[in-house]
Amino acid sequence: MNSNTFGRLFSFTSFGESHGPALGCVVDGCPPRVPLAEADIQPRLDRRRPGACRFVSQRGETDRARILSGVFEGKTTGHPICVLVENQDQRPNDYRQLRDVFRPGHADAAHAAKYGIRDHRGGGRSSARETLARVAAGAVARQMLGAFPETAGIRVAAGLIALGQVRADPAKWDDSAIDANPLFCPDPAAVPAMLAALEETMRGGDSLGGVVEIRASGVPAGLGEPVYDRLDARIAQACMGLNAVKGVEIGDGFAAARASGSANNDQMRRPASGRLEDAFLSNHAGGVLGGVSTGQPITARAAIKPTPSISIRQETIGKDLGNVEISVAGRHDPAVAIRAAPVLEAMFWLILADFFLLRRAGENRG
Amino acid sequence: MNSNTFGRLFSFTSFGESHGPALGCVVDGCPPRVPLAEADIQPRLDRRRPGACRFVSQRGETDRARILSGVFEGKTTGHPICVLVENQDQRPNDYRQLRDVFRPGHADAAHAAKYGIRDHRGGGRSSARETLARVAAGAVARQMLGAFPETAGIRVAAGLIALGQVRADPAKWDDSAIDANPLFCPDPAAVPAMLAALEETMRGGDSLGGVVEIRASGVPAGLGEPVYDRLDARIAQACMGLNAVKGVEIGDGFAAARASGSANNDQMRRPASGRLEDAFLSNHAGGVLGGVSTGQPITARAAIKPTPSISIRQETIGKDLGNVEISVAGRHDPAVAIRAAPVLEAMFWLILADFFLLRRAGENRG
C-alpha cells in the first residue's frame, strides 16, 4: 500500500495539489453493479466546498466532479473509478511571498527537510484542498454500502461539538441539525455562541481549534481485523491522517483512563431482539471491542488544532534558516475544524466499506 | 499488508495465542549486517513479562526468546527473523467456566460474532500476551536504528503519567526513573499515590485505567509519508491498535482544540546550530508537522481503559445470549496501563524503523 492510498480492498489513491491543474482520486476494489453517478458525489463535495459560507475559505471553486472511468450505464463495473475535479480559481501569485518562508504551524519546514523541493502555492500537496479526494471516494463508499442489504442501514454523521472554548451538549445531538447551520454543529443551541467566538477571533486575525464527533449507527457486528488492522486503529489512523488533527478518541476516550473497570465495562443482558447489539446496557466502548464492531453505534472524536494561517504577526524562518516576520493573509478558514466534519464522515464510509469487503472475504458461517 | 502484519518496509507479522504452544513474530525487511542476538531481545521482553511485580498478572512465564532465522554469526542477513517464545505456564482449565460466556469489556462477544469460533482460553488471540511479539519485533527495530549513524541517537521512553485519578507531573519527567519503579512512572513523586490507588482498587476487586506518554528524541527530520501514511497517523494506529487503548494524542492533543492559532503555532527563530529542530520556540505540535517529523521530540499519549477482568460481580450474557452473572477471577493485571508502556515503546521503534527505511528509499539530495 502506497502513501497516497487508503484501504486494503476498497481503496482509493489521491492525487493533486492546491494550485495545480486538478485533484482527484482513483477508487479501486468497488464491487460491480453499484448504482453510481456524478450526482451521488457532487452533493458531498458541495458540503466541504470552500466559499460555502463566510466562515470558511473564500476561494471560488465549483468543485465539479467528473467520473472518468469504472462506471457503465449508471453502474460500477468492478474496475477503478477515477473522479476528477479541475481547479478553477488558482491564484499561484497570491503565494509568491511564501515561496521561501516556512509558515509556523504548517508542513512547510518539515516537507522542505524531507523533499528538498516544495510546491509552496497554497500548501501544495499538504493543502486541505486534498481532502476533496477523500470526500469523493467516501461518496463512492457510501453508495456501495447502500447497495448491500446488510449495510444499507448504516448512517454516518459528523458534527462539530466544540469550537475553541464553546462546547455543544452531546446529549442534544440531532443529526438533522448538522446541515441546518454553517458549522455542521449537531446542537443548534450551541451555534450562536460558536458563531460569536468565530466572529471575535476573525476580527483579531486569529483562529480557533475545535472537536468533531463522528457517529455511525447500523454498523453490523464483526467489522475490523484484529490485531493490527482493528476498526478503532484504522479510525485513529484516518482521523489523525487529516490535516490539523492532534487527538482521537473512541467511545469514552481519555475519560476511560480515569474510570474503574466496574464503571467502564459495558454490561449485557439477554436481548429481546436476539441481536447482540441490543444486549449492551451502555456504550462506553464506542461500539468497538477487541478491534471489532459490536453492532452498537460507533463513536469517535477528533481534536483539531486552530488554523495555523493567521494574520497576527509571528516569528518564523525562511528556507535559508534566516529570521522572518510573517502575517499570513489570504483565503483561509478561521477554523479548519468546521470543514473537517464532511471529510471525517467520508473517511468513516471508506473504513466501513473496506472492512465490510474484508469480512465478506473472510467469513465462514458454513 | 495482512491484518497481523505491521509496517511497510520494516515489518513484522505476529502469531500465537495466550494458551497455545507458542507466540512469536517474523520480522521482515531488516537490513543486513545489523548486530543482533537473543540478548538484545530478552531484556525488552523481561520488562513486559507477567509476574515481574505484584501489580501485574502473576502468570509464571520466563518468556525466553529464541531467534530461529535471519541471523548469521551475530548479524542479520537481510532475511526474515523469526523470534519464538514458547508458552510454559498454560492453564487452559482455569478458563473452562468462560468457555461459553462473554466477559463484559472484552473482545469475546465481538469476536464470536465475527468468527463463530473462539479460543476462550485467556482471551486466545486477543490476550495481552500477544504484545510480546510487538516487544520482540521492537527490540529488532531498536537494534537496527542503532546501527545507522543517522538514527543511532534516537531515544524512546514510555512512562505511565496517570493511573486512575492520580496524575504524574509531566514537567518532572525523568527517563531514568521509569525502570526504577514497578509502574514505569517517570515521576517518582507520583508513585506512592499510584501504588496506594492500586492497592485500594485491588482490595475492592476492581481495576484502574491510565495514561501512557511516549517520548522520542533524536529523531531525524523528514520521517513520515504524507498523505495517508503520516508519522502521526501511524502512531495513532499503533497506539489504538493496542488492547484497551481508547484515545491518542500527539503534542498538545485535545488541548490544541481549545487553543487559538497564535498560541498553538510553534514559532521559529534562526537556529545557531543551523539545524531545523533547534529553530522552534515551542513544541505544541509534538514533533510532527504535515505528517512528517521536524526533528523536535515526538510526544504522544495513549489513554488506556481499566482492565475489564474484575472480580466484582457483573451482568453479562453467554453464547446463547442468555443471562449470566460473572466474577472474573484469575491472574489479571489490575491496570493494563502499566504493562502498556514497554509495548508502546516497542511500537515507536517499529514505526521509526519503517519510516527511516522509507525515507532512505525515497530521498533525493542529488
Added chain:
Amino acid sequence: MNSNTFGRLFSFTSFGESHGPALGCVVDGCPPRVPLAEADIQPRLDRRRPGACRFVSQRGETDRARILSGVFEGKTTGHPICVLVENQDQRPNDYRQLRDVFRPGHADAAHAAKYGIRDHRGGGRSSARETLARVAAGAVARQMLGAFPETAGIRVAAGLIALGQVRADPAKWDDSAIDANPLFCPDPAAVPAMLAALEETMRGGDSLGGVVEIRASGVPAGLGEPVYDRLDARIAQACMGLNAVKGVEIGDGFAAARASGSANNDQMRRPASGRLEDAFLSNHAGGVLGGVSTGQPITARAAIKPTPSISIRQETIGKDLGNVEISVAGRHDPAVAIRAAPVLEAMFWLILADFFLLRRAGENRG
C-alpha cells in the same frame, strides 16, 4: 496492493476504459527533484499509439498526455503524479453488435462470469488501450532512473523477434534498428518476411502471434528481493500481466530445461575490471541468479498469442449462452505482438525503478 496497482515503492495505479472519457495512471513513490515534463512522456506514448502504421489498429487518437499533479517547475515533488490521456476517437456504436456476444479468445465470457456487468465497447477495461497507462508510468520510471548516477546507465530495449513462423536472428540484434521499422524488429533482415506474412494474414482476415524479447543492460547488481518478490518473478508477472501473453522466459528459458548443469552454469573468471558483472563467461541465466540481478544484461522473452479479433467467421455464444456466428470487423491490430514491445519495455523500467528504491531502503554497506 490493489489489482490495478503495480509496484511496491515506485508504484502506479491505472484507470480507464477503451471508450470512456479518459485513461491514465497515478504514479506514487517517485523521489523528488527528478526532471519531468510532458515531453518526456509523449514520445513513449507515440511509439505505442494506434494508427502509427498500417499494421496496427487504425483508431485515430493523438494520445496527448497531461501531467495533472506531482510536478512543480519541471521537477517531481515526491507526490503522486497523475498522467491523463483523454479519449478522442471513441466510437461506441461500432461495438453495438458485440454487446451481448462473447468474442472467442477475448476476456468477454470470463469477465461476464466474474462481474455480471461489462463495458463491451472495444473491450472496455480489458482493451489493449489500457497499456498506455503502463507506457506513461514507464516513462516516469525511466526518467527517475536516469536521475541517479548508479542507474543512469541502464538501457532497455524490446524488440519483436518472431512473428508467426518468421524468426529474427537473435545474434543480429541491433538496438538502433528497432525504431527504424514499423514492427519494432531488432533484426532488419527479418523485417521483409515478417511484413509479407502480415500482409498475407491480413488478406485472409486472420491474425498472427509473435515473440518479444526484452534486453536491459547497465542494471546494477543486487536488484530483486528473494524469496517471493524476485526480479525474475516480477518480470514474469509483468509480462504475463499483459494482454495476450501466454509464456515468459528468462535467459535460456525452456532451453535450460533440456540442458545439463555443466552446460547451463555460467562459469566465472577473475574480472580485470574488478566488477562482478565482468566475471561471467556466459549468460545463460539472463542476468538473474537467486532472484537478484548479477549486473549482466537481463534478457526475457514474452510469447504473445495472435489477436483474437479476426474477420474469419467463428462459432461462439452470447450472454444467454445461445449460439452465435461472429466475424469481428473493426480497427484491430493484425498482430498484438507488435505494439507489445513498447509496453514491455515500460514494464521493465517500472520493475527496475521499484527494485532500485527497494535496494536503497534495505542496503547496509556500513
Added chain:
Amino acid sequence: MNSNTFGRLFSFTSFGESHGPALGCVVDGCPPRVPLAEADIQPRLDRRRPGACRFVSQRGETDRARILSGVFEGKTTGHPICVLVENQDQRPNDYRQLRDVFRPGHADAAHAAKYGIRDHRGGGRSSARETLARVAAGAVARQMLGAFPETAGIRVAAGLIALGQVRADPAKWDDSAIDANPLFCPDPAAVPAMLAALEETMRGGDSLGGVVEIRASGVPAGLGEPVYDRLDARIAQACMGLNAVKGVEIGDGFAAARASGSANNDQMRRPASGRLEDAFLSNHAGGVLGGVSTGQPITARAAIKPTPSISIRQETIGKDLGNVEISVAGRHDPAVAIRAAPVLEAMFWLILADFFLLRRAGENRG
C-alpha cells in the same frame, strides 16, 4: 506486501534457512472453522522431503510439522497459523569450503553483492529447503478450499513431463500415476527413460533440467483480478519465484505465438449443462482469459534448469573475485525439477485460495 510474503488475502510469510534451527511459515487470512490438523500438512511435506528416494538429496530430515497457532479444537480460528519445522540434519561443516566461494549457477555471487553478508551453509535462505514453507502453507490453502462447497471440487496435480531430453506424452497424463513413481511423472511409459537419463547423468557428476506441468480442474469461473493481478500473472510470478525456474507457459504458451488467430481461439457452442466451462470447444487458453478463470482446466508449465551443484570441476571466483576451481560434492538433487512438482502444486493451491477470497470480497450478484 513484504518480500517473504505471498498472497493478498490468503497469504503466508516464510522464514528460515537450510542449516538454521528451523523453517516455517505464518499463514494469515485463512477463514475460521476450517478443519485443520498437523495430519493434513504432514503428507504434503513428506512428498517433497529430501531422502525420499535416491534421486533426490539424501539429507536425513523427518520434516515434522508443528502447528503453533491459529487452530483450536481441530479448526482454524481466523487467526494466523504458524507451522514450524525444526531442522535436524544440519551439517554446517559440510559447507566450510564454500564459505568464500561463489558456486556457478547459484545465488551466491548475486546475494553477496546485495547483502554483503551470506549464510553460506547449504545455500542459507536461497536453499530449496525454503520450499517446505510453501508446501506447508499450500496444505492449509488446500484444506481451506476443501471446506467451501464452491471450491471443494478443485483438483490440482503437478507432474514432471520432461527430464533432460526425455519427454512424457501429455496425452497420456494420468493423475494417479504421479505418486506411483519417484519422479512425479504422470506418464508411466516415460519413467524408465527418465530414470536411465538420471542414472547416466549422476554417474557423470552432472545434472539435468526438466519441465513440470500443473493442471487444476474444478476451478470456478471468475478467479483472478485484472489488470495487474491476473490469475495467469500470479501463476507466472509464483512459478518463476521458485528456485531454478527459467520459463513459464499458460495453455499453449510459446506455441500460441506461432499460431494464427483462427487456430488459437477457443470457439464456443451452447453448453447443454448451462455452464460456461462446458461451452468451449478447445482449451488453447489454458483456462484463463483476460486474466480470469473460465472454469476450464488451468494448465501451466514451468521450465526448470539443471541443478547448478555438480561434481564436475568448474571455474569460478571467490568473494575476493580471485579464481577458484570447484567441484560441488554433497547431498544435492541431480535434478531439482523432480521435487519442484509438489511445490508448484502447493503454489497453485495458494493462488486459488487467495483469488477465491478476493472474489468473495468483490462479487455482487444482487
